[in-house]
Amino acid sequence: MTQPVLHENLPIIEVADSLILDSLYTNPTTAQCLLTRLSSTVAVVAPGKVDVLLARLLKLGHTPKVLEA
Amino acid sequence: MPLYFDHDLSRVGADKLKPMVKLWGGDSKMRKDECIACICAGLKDPQKVQAAISSLASWERNALALIKRMGGVIQFNVLKVGLLACGLHPRRTYSYRDDFIEPLFRRGLILATDSYSPDYFSENYSYSTRLYSDERLLAQVGFPEYAPMEIPHMQAHGEIHFRRTSAVALDVLGMLQAIENMGGLKLTQSGTVRVNDEIKLRKALHWDEQGLDVDGFLFPNPVQAWLGAFRYSDLLEKTGDSQLIIKNSPDHFARRPFREQIYLLLEGFLRSSTWWELPVRNTYLDNDGKGRNQGRLALMLALSALPLNPEVFFSIRDFDQALYNRIGEDFALDYPPRRPFFYGSKTPELQKQELLSWQQKTRTEWLKQEFPWLASAFTTWLYFLGLVELVVEGSQLTGFRLTQIGREIFHPELATVFKPEVHATVSDQPAWIVQPNFDIIVYLDRVNALQLAFLERHAERAHAHKHTAHYRINRESIYRGLESGTTLDQIITTLQTGSQAELSQNIIVELHEWASLREKISLRRNAQLLEFPSAQTLQDEFAQGLVGTVVAERFLLLTSSPIPPLSGLTRINYAEPLPKDLTVTETGIICLKHGAHDMVTAAQLSQWAIPISGFEWQLTAKSVSVALRPGRKITELLILLNNRLKHSLPPLLELALRSWAGESYTIELESVIVVRCPQEEVFQAIVTSPLIKPALKGYLDPNLLFVIPDQVEIFHQYLHWLGFGVSDQLQTIPIVSHRKAHRPG
Numbered sequence: 001m002t003q004p005v006l007h008e009n010l011p012i013i014e015v016a017d018s019l020i021l022d023s024l025y026t027n028p029t030t031a032q033c034l035l036t037r038l039s040s041t042v043a044v045v046a047p048g049k050v051d052v053l054l055a056r057l058l059k060l061g062h063t064p065k066v067l068e069a
Numbered sequence: 070m071p072l073y074f075d076h077d078l079s080r081v082g083a084d085k086l087k088p089m090v091k092l093w094g095g096d097s098k099m100r101k102d103e104c105i106a107c108i109c110a111g112l113k114d115p116q117k118v119q120a121a122i123s124s125l126a127s128w129e130r131n132a133l134a135l136i137k138r139m140g141g142v143i144q145f146n147v148l149k150v151g152l153l154a155c156g157l158h159p160r161r162t163y164s165y166r167d168d169f170i171e172p173l174f175r176r177g178l179i180l181a182t183d184s185y186s187p188d189y190f191s192e193n194y195s196y197s198t199r200l201y202s203d204e205r206l207l208a209q210v211g212f213p214e215y216a217p218m219e220i221p222h223m224q225a226h227g228e229i230h231f232r233r234t235s236a237v238a239l240d241v242l243g244m245l246q247a248i249e250n251m252g253g254l255k256l257t258q259s260g261t262v263r264v265n266d267e268i269k270l271r272k273a274l275h276w277d278e279q280g281l282d283v284d285g286f287l288f289p290n291p292v293q294a295w296l297g298a299f300r301y302s303d304l305l306e307k308t309g310d311s312q313l314i315i316k317n318s319p320d321h322f323a324r325r326p327f328r329e330q331i332y333l334l335l336e337g338f339l340r341s342s343t344w345w346e347l348p349v350r351n352t353y354l355d356n357d358g359k360g361r362n363q364g365r366l367a368l369m370l371a372l373s374a375l376p377l378n379p380e381v382f383f384s385i386r387d388f389d390q391a392l393y394n395r396i397g398e399d400f401a402l403d404y405p406p407r408r409p410f411f412y413g414s415k416t417p418e419l420q421k422q423e424l425l426s427w428q429q430k431t432r433t434e435w436l437k438q439e440f441p442w443l444a445s446a447f448t449t450w451l452y453f454l455g456l457v458e459l460v461v462e463g464s465q466l467t468g469f470r471l472t473q474i475g476r477e478i479f480h481p482e483l484a485t486v487f488k489p490e491v492h493a494t495v496s497d498q499p500a501w502i503v504q505p506n507f508d509i510i511v512y513l514d515r516v517n518a519l520q521l522a523f524l525e526r527h528a529e530r531a532h533a534h535k536h537t538a539h540y541r542i543n544r545e546s547i548y549r550g551l552e553s554g555t556t557l558d559q560i561i562t563t564l565q566t567g568s569q570a571e572l573s574q575n576i577i578v579e580l581h582e583w584a585s586l587r588e589k590i591s592l593r594r595n596a597q598l599l600e601f602p603s604a605q606t607l608q609d610e611f612a613q614g615l616v617g618t619v620v621a622e623r624f625l626l627l628t629s630s631p632i633p634p635l636s637g638l639t640r641i642n643y644a645e646p647l648p649k650d651l652t653v654t655e656t657g658i659i660c661l662k663h664g665a666h667d668m669v670t671a672a673q674l675s676q677w678a679i680p681i682s683g684f685e686w687q688l689t690a691k692s693v694s695v696a697l698r699p700g701r702k703i704t705e706l707l708i709l710l711n712n713r714l715k716h717s718l719p720p721l722l723e724l725a726l727r728s729w730a731g732e733s734y735t736i737e738l739e740s741v742i743v744v745r746c747p748q749e750e751v752f753q754a755i756v757t758s759p760l761i762k763p764a765l766k767g768y769l770d771p772n773l774l775f776v777i778p779d780q781v782e783i784f785h786q787y788l789h790w791l792g793f794g795v796s797d798q799l800q801t802i803p804i805v806s807h808r809k810a811h812r813p814g
Contacts, residue, residue: 007596
């Protein structure tokens with residue numbers, strides 16, 4: 001690519017510690033909601049799967065902050 | 070659009086307009102157009118409207134007040150029963166078509182709204198005209214007036230039950246909060262709440278399936294009751310995606326004066342047509358709820374007509390008799406009774422006897438059907454909302470009186486007499502104790518609605534008694550509160566100000582800990598992410614004042630709008646369907662169009678197929694099987710392919726994918742010797758021949774026979790003996806000409 005691309009309305013997950021994202025990628029129930037890992041702490045969430053991921057995170061004992069944008 | 074008479078008056082007959090015009094100073098000599106102009110001019114002038122209303126009889130003003138209460142439109146039957154319940158109406162002659170509607174129409178106070186003409190009124194078992202009045206008349210009419218009910222006081226023996234206003238607020242706020250926590254309720258196509266969501270709500274509120282026990286009184290089917298009341302109280306709204314959500318937050322509701330909260334819910338119960346006060350009833354009784362709507366209105370009006378002495382109790386039986394005396398001969402939950410009409414062929418004595426017999430029968434039926442319903446209305450919504458105190462002897466409801474909030478609600482005309490209610494604000498009045506083990510004991514005589522709304526949002530209610538309620542704060546409840554927008558400081562401050570003692574240190578430490586846990590993961594539903602070709606380009610743009618947060622080497626998270634003007638910017642919106650830029654072969658090779666640059670397709674495909682290159686993937690039985698292992702469904706892949714393929718999915722590949730996912734498809738394959746008999750008679754002759762039968766393995770309709778391999782020679786001999794021409798080439802249908810619709814068999 002040579003030009004900038006604006007990804008609008010893209011669901012993403014950000015974590016404070018890369019180990020959290022590592023564990024989410026290794027957990028089969030959360031991994032299927034995660035797509036491209038942009039960095040050690042940021043990943044793209046499959047569109048339409050935010051609520052599924054949220055429910056699974058809560059089940060795992062996480063308390064994620066949910067933001068609209 | 071305002072409900073004005075102006076538009077309908079031209080469709081009213083001239084003879085009927087003449088009496089109507091008198092209210093506005095006109096006379097019977099006026100022509101039709103003059104009558105219409107006179108009425109319209111009168112309605113336009115607020116002073117003339119005020120004068121007109123002042124000149125009305127009490128029962129006529131009551132009619133307007135009842136129409137106003139029902140939102141400007143009322144059914145014929147409801148208005149009639151409402152007027153009777155108020156106790157002020159002209160003496161009835163009981164002649165044919167004796168009702169109040171014609172006089173109100175002649176006065177120019179009502180018109181029909183849904184009949185073919187605004188001056189046509191009808192009432193029968195299945196149909197009742199809807200009536201309306203001009204909004205400008207309704208705007209100036211006050212509260213209804215009542216003929217006080219002549220009903221003796223009773224000595225209250227037995228237990229007296231009442232509900233504190235805070236207990237009522239606690240329950241109502243709890244219900245609203247539960248609906249909010251569920252994210253709304255899903256609706257069926259017919260607009261009712263899905264059964265699953267009703268069950269979830271019931272469980273969230275810890276309600277029993279059989280009904281709710283409120284201080285020993287059964288409240289049947291509370292979910293249906295309250296959902297109906299909330300919907301008609303305008304507290305819930307329907308979204309575009311068929312969900313029922315709360316219109317404003319529970320906090321917002323809690324900020325309303327308590328009287329207003331209860332009044333709203335009461336109006337909701339009045340209009341609710343699905344829920345029944347009785348747990349067991351005849352299924353066919355009052356199917357559409359019209360009877361209950363009329364009955365509830367009449368009951369509310371009758372309660373308003375009670376003597377206002379706050380000290381005295383009334384017997385439920387006396388009240389029932391007094392209400393029956395007012396409406397009993399015109400109202401029933403199912404079919405209203407019809408008073409016998411005499412055409413003069415019977416002697417007065419016979420008429421009197423027949424009337425007496427009818428009255429006795431009507432009263433007996435009322436006691437059987439309407440009285441149990443009336444008693445249940447007292448023990449369900451009237452008690453739950455804290456409007457009545459009840460007297461119970463043994464297990465029987467024997468009496469009642471209005472509570473203070475009941476008197477305020479049923480006598481709004483006396484609002485200035487009652488002590489003005491202080492609007493609920495954040496109170497610093499201590500109302501609870503937060504124990505070191507995170508339990509909160511709330512004193513219901515001290516807590517206000519806003520504090521209760523706070524607790525419902527930030528703590529789990531364990532149980533509630535008459536004087537106290539017990540809550541518990543935990544990580545989930547605090548998380549829920551933070552997610553709803555409350556800050557940690559607000560939580561600590563409100564807990565502290567509402568508490569009778571200092572919050573213990575471990576509580577504060579734990580609250581901080583729970584809040585910090587929430588900062589560890591952020592889920593952004595609709596991020597605006599700017600991707601640059603290189604980290605250097607991003608840094609260059611950043612240096613030139615681009616605002617955002619760098620979340621990865623080449624990615625900037627935009628945190629404010631508008632979108633910066635960047636040259637050559639491509640936009641991909643993930644809220645809309647992505648372009649169809651995939652192809653797939655029958656062998657499962659998926660190709661993504663070169664140049665496609667979204668952030669999801671490659672990763673989604675890599676979950677299902679083996680990457681071959683940057684733009685190619687291979688679907689295999691193993692790759693699909695691995696993808697399915699964590700719980701995915703094959704339909705997810707099929708939907709992805711169907712949404713993104715430029716062409717339709719090859720049927721063979723679809724079957725392969727389904728087969729790899731475990732769906733079972735069976736075919737049979739065997740090397741056989743086939744005999745095809747194109748002529749039906751030949752086929753039938755061979756297949757039914759005892760001579761040839763031992764040589765045959767079987768047949769397939771319509772014309773294929775299968776020969777046992779070691780019997781081929783013998784079979785040949787039979788054919789030779791028969792003199793048939795035998796070709797050694799089967800005439801098959803070329804595959805190229807196969808069409809699904811023409812598939813044989």
